[in-house]
Amino acid sequence: MTEFKAEFPKNFLWGGATAANQIEGGFNEDGKGLSAADFVAYIPKAERTKDHAMEITSEEIRNALSGESNARFPKREGNDFYHRYKEDIALLAEMGFSAFRFSIHWSRIFPNGYDEMPNEAGLQYYDNVLDELLKYNIEPIVTLSHYETPYGLTERYNGWVSREVIDHYVRYAETVFKRYKNKVKYWLSFNEINIINLSPYTGGGVLSDREENPLQASYQALHHQFVASSLATKKLHEIMPDAKMGCMLARMSHYPNTANPEDVLKAQKDNQNNLFYTDVHARGEYPKYMNRFFKENDIEIVKAVGDDEILKQYPVDFISISYYMSMLSSASPEGERTEGNLMNSLKNPYLEASDWGWQIDPIGIRIVLNDLYDRYQLPIFIVENGLGAYDQVEEDGSIHDAYRIDYLRKHIQEMKEAIGDGVELLGYTAWGPIDLVSMSTSEMSKRYGFVYVDKDDEGNGTLERKRKDSFYWYKKVIESNGEEL
Ligand code: BG6
Numbered sequence: 001m002t003e004f005k006a007e008f009p010k011n012f013l014w015g016g017a018t019a020a021n022q023i024e025g026g027f028n029e030d031g032k033g034l035s036a037a038d039f040v041a042y043i044p045k046a047e048r049t050k051d052h053a054m055e056i057t058s059e060e061i062r063n064a065l066s067g068e069s070n071a072r073f074p075k076r077e078g079n080d081f082y083h084r085y086k087e088d089i090a091l092l093a094e095m096g097f098s099a100f101r102f103s104i105h106w107s108r109i110f111p112n113g114y115d116e117m118p119n120e121a122g123l124q125y126y127d128n129v130l131d132e133l134l135k136y137n138i139e140p141i142v143t144l145s146h147y148e149t150p151y152g153l154t155e156r157y158n159g160w161v162s163r164e165v166i167d168h169y170v171r172y173a174e175t176v177f178k179r180y181k182n183k184v185k186y187w188l189s190f191n192e193i194n195i196i197n198l199s200p201y202t203g204g205g206v207l208s209d210r211e212e213n214p215l216q217a218s219y220q221a222l223h224h225q226f227v228a229s230s231l232a233t234k235k236l237h238e239i240m241p242d243a244k245m246g247c248m249l250a251r252m253s254h255y256p257n258t259a260n261p262e263d264v265l266k267a268q269k270d271n272q273n274n275l276f277y278t279d280v281h282a283r284g285e286y287p288k289y290m291n292r293f294f295k296e297n298d299i300e301i302v303k304a305v306g307d308d309e310i311l312k313q314y315p316v317d318f319i320s321i322s323y324y325m326s327m328l329s330s331a332s333p334e335g336e337r338t339e340g341n342l343m344n345s346l347k348n349p350y351l352e353a354s355d356w357g358w359q360i361d362p363i364g365i366r367i368v369l370n371d372l373y374d375r376y377q378l379p380i381f382i383v384e385n386g387l388g389a390y391d392q393v394e395e396d397g398s399i400h401d402a403y404r405i406d407y408l409r410k411h412i413q414e415m416k417e418a419i420g421d422g423v424e425l426l427g428y429t430a431w432g433p434i435d436l437v438s439m440s441t442s443e444m445s446k447r448y449g450f451v452y453v454d455k456d457d458e459g460n461g462t463l464e465r466k467r468k469d470s471f472y473w474y475k476k477v478i479e480s481n482g483e484e485l
Helices: 058-066 081-094 120-135 151-157 164-179 193-197 200-204 214-239 261-283 289-296 307-313 362-376 402-420 469-479
Strands: 013-017 099-103 139-143 186-188 244-250 253-256 318-322 326-329 380-384 425-431 451-453 465-467
Touching (some): 013 380, 120 139, 151 164, 214 244, 214 261, 244 380, 253 362, 261 289, 261 362, 362 380
Parallel strands (some): 099 139
16 A cells, blocks of 8 residues: 655645634724624623523623623723734744734724724724735735624614625625725635524624524524625625635534434434535525424525525635534433533543533544535635633743644644545634634633733733744744644
């Protein structure tokens, strides 16, 4: 048998990924309006009473607006990238990044979401960020909407439940496409579009307590996002024929718990429920298997005339995913469970887990990449992957994060194998290259970065940046194009 050596292609994009609401801060500066993320309070673990720290009620919004709430809202503070972007981008460049994924905070551009005219200061800010990236030859990968629906759209329409939001989104998309036309080639329409059915508020600015049938409402909101994504893709190609639009899925791959066909069937259903989103984005139509799910759950999606044609005519150019872990499916409700990205899972005895219970499965990334490529034959971009962990700063200021290096090394090795299997992989952006606020818990102590940020869960700290051991390791990985792991 001939030994086969997989390798990364020469033009492979290496970098890191972020979201505006988790890094920027400056939540009310230079004309920015409020967004969904600005209302997510930090709740210490011992005091949490609900699964989704991100799912917010109308009452919590009222309290926050009236100033009656004593809560802290860490996503208003981020890690101060808004003011430190030059220093931060210089650190990314020092690691040799060839790509950086960030989101535009929609409410910096259209403060209420429904405004007629954009906010020039917001547009200028992203011009500055883009110029700084391009100065170092770092390719920007821009997400249009990463859990940042402007609050004005929630107040007026209850977010994406209302069809009107499609037009506001497309106006926003067109505005930034025209403005950054010569600077950005890769765009993502919605971050983890599947989250809308797990947290309608996070994914779509939808307050479920304002809806009679929240499940129906979230699928309706999703339909509007699908149509909006296709219309944005249409605009993008008109304005920039060479630019590429990607969809983004939190890939939650499910293995059957046992070889019992009932478990295998359950895993198949769970996988379909996850791949449904990329099926619509890439194939341009709702898959038939969803009809049964919709019937069983009394969901009736209201489509306007022409929606099906829009989805069909303007599919995405590439698939992007976040991949942190894999899950186990069982037909039985029994068994020990563990926490996971957006949803929990049965515990897999073959896998270790992070400090937050997320099951670490590097081989899973190879399986996922092969499955996705077989299914769509479209290029794939891994736009999120990484290990959230507690870090310790030693007396001399060093941070020895061997556990993070181990996690990343194993995942990158399996990505390389997937490329060897024939998968067309465009690039890899590790999540949170500079420590940022956690999406699910709003903690700072859940750190993903190569660069440490001196800030704790209560918001104390100097914000000073410190290079971790993984910083020097990732720099070598990039320098050697993934040869030296
Ligand atoms: C993804 C999100 O689900 O996971 C990011 O797109 C998020 O916004 C990341 O930060 C990691 O999740 P968490 O909850 O550890 O921050």
